[in-house]
Amino acid sequence: MAEDPRVALVVDECGPVSGRVRQVVARGTAELLPCxxxxxxxxxxxxxxxxxxxxxxxxxxxxxxxxxxxxTVRLHVVPASLHARDLGCQVG
Structure with missing residues (x-):
């Protein structure tokens, strides 16, 4: 991170039974900070x-x-872009 602070952070929520699939993608820069x-x-x-x-x-x-x-440290992300997607489907 000291050499290249660019990051992409992806958070997925998947419900195989319900068909719920949601995703958030953040791209930007990050730094490590004290807890x-x-x-x-x-x-x-x-x-x-x-x-x-x-x-x-x-x-x-x-x-x-x-x-x-x-x-222990925390990752602080400053997003340059943020995208949320509903990728859900019908099950059955």
């Missing part, structure tokens, strides 16, 4: 939900790891 625990907690609260006691232990271990020992 930000408050930011990480906010993001995790949106997805696994409120209350750390309900979160998978792996999330907590990663979030609270000592960055000096674990090398």
């Amino acid at each position: 930000d625990v408050p930011r990480g907690r906010r993001k995790l609260s949106r997805y696994p939900g409120e209350g750390e006691s309900r979160w998978d232990r792996r999330f907590l271990d990663h979030l609270y790891a000592d960055p000096e020992r674990s090398g």
Whole structure:
């Protein structure tokens, strides 16, 4: 990343039973930044939900790891383009 910060980030959601297939593609530049625990907690609260006691232990271990020992960083992407696609189909 130090030599070439250009990235493409793809997030897919696939539902083989439902036929739901959605995709988001971001292209741009990225940088590695120190782990930000408050930011990480906010993001995790949106997805696994409120209350750390309900979160998978792996999330907590990663979030609270000592960055000096674990090398934990976060990837900050500044998109130059962002595309969302519905690639779904009917099943059956």
